[in-house]
Amino acid sequence: MYNMTDIHITWHEHQVARQDRERLNGHRGCVIWLTGLSGSGKSTLANVLDHLLSQRGIRTAVLDGDNVRHGLNASPNLLRETHGATFAERFGLGFSAIDREENIRRIGAVAQLFCEAGIIALTAFISPYRLDRQRVRQSLREGDFIEVFVDTPLAVCEERDPKGLYKKARAGELKHFTGIDDPYEAPEAPELIVRSSGERTPEALAAQVIAYLVTRGILPATVLDARETGG
Numbered sequence: 372m373y374n375m376t377d378i379h380i381t382w383h384e385h386q387v388a389r390q391d392r393e394r395l396n397g398h399r400g401c402v403i404w405l406t407g408l409s410g411s412g413k414s415t416l417a418n419v420l421d422h423l424l425s426q427r428g429i430r431t432a433v434l435d436g437d438n439v440r441h442g443l444n445a446s447p448n449l450l451r452e453t454h455g456a457t458f459a460e461r462f463g464l465g466f467s468a469i470d471r472e473e474n475i476r477r478i479g480a481v482a483q484l485f486c487e488a489g490i491i492a493l494t495a496f497i498s499p500y501r502l503d504r505q506r507v508r509q510s511l512r513e514g515d516f517i518e519v520f521v522d523t524p525l526a527v528c529e530e531r532d533p534k535g536l537y538k539k540a541r542a543g544e545l546k547h548f549t550g551i552d553d554p555y556e557a558p559e560a561p562e563l564i565v566r567s568s569g570e571r572t573p574e575a576l577a578a579q580v581i582a583y584l585v586t587r588g589i590l591p592a593t594v595l596d597a598r599e600t601g602g
């Protein structure tokens with residue numbers, strides 16, 4: 372085991388403080404952590420939020436499961452082509468519990484960087500394990516982690532099945548698929564629960580999240596005026 376003294380790295384404070392960046396931006400930074408089953412509507416909600424907030428001059432960044440798994444957290448089969456088999460086996464991330472844990476740890480660290488830069492990080496990962504989400508929460512400052520449970524029933528996600536993955540999982544062609552033969556641990560005390568089934572459009576869910584951010588003082592109330600006037 373290493374300790375920080377052995378590896379000679381030291382934490383540096385930055386010259387521009389987070390508060391300075393937030394003052395420039397006109398809003399606080401935070402991490403909006405969307406969690407839910409595959410097909411629950413995480414990416415859709417993250418993208419609608421990104422769009423609505425950007426239109427109102429709010430600085431945001433989206434980190435999305437499928438996309439991040441093409442780069443920073445590439446899967447072994449993607450890495451094998453460019454980096455060879457050994458590298459891919461050592462550093463590629465699949466869907467075992469330990470790989471999901473590392474996936475979430477890295478995303479948590481990236482989201483923290485955005486947050487400290489005064490940006491609203493919108494993350495859309497299944498993040499099925501409570502402990503992994505809890506660790507991200509604990510790595511951030513009090514109040515920076517806003518857990519949003521995209522609570523869509525498995526039957527609805529399976530009916531949507533936009534990528535055909537549930538069908539494959541049911542047929543036994545895809546193992547360890549969340550909700551089928553791998554666990555999903557629903558949040559016990561999320562900051563917010565949004566339900567994307569029924570008549571609730573992604574825009575309605577985004578409005579629920581934005582209203583919450585205003586009540587928490589993360590966004591200025593003027594964001595609501597802009598929404599109501601369509602400006």
Ligand SMILES: Nc1ncnc2c1ncn2[C@@H]1O[C@H](COP(=O)(O)OS(=O)(=O)O)[C@@H](OP(=O)(O)O)[C@H]1O
Binds near residue numbers: 437472495547548
């Ligand atoms: N075994 C298994 N289980 C769940 N999901 C799988 C699996 N294999 C591939 N996929 C695809 O990967 C997307 C989920 O990636 P995440 O990084 O969000 O997963 S996790 O948070 O590490 O659990 C997920 O995307 P979303 O549908 O957007 O959630 C799937 O398209």
Ligand SMILES: Nc1ncnc2c1ncn2[C@@H]1O[C@H](COP(=O)(O)OP(=O)(O)O)[C@@H](O)[C@H]1O
Binds near residue numbers: 407411533571572
């Ligand atoms: N609020 C909603 N109401 C109805 N359908 C939705 C809603 N949000 C997302 N969808 C649809 O559900 C499917 C899965 O959405 P997606 O955002 O890709 O989920 P996830 O990122 O959680 O896998 C897509 O076909 C999307 O159009």
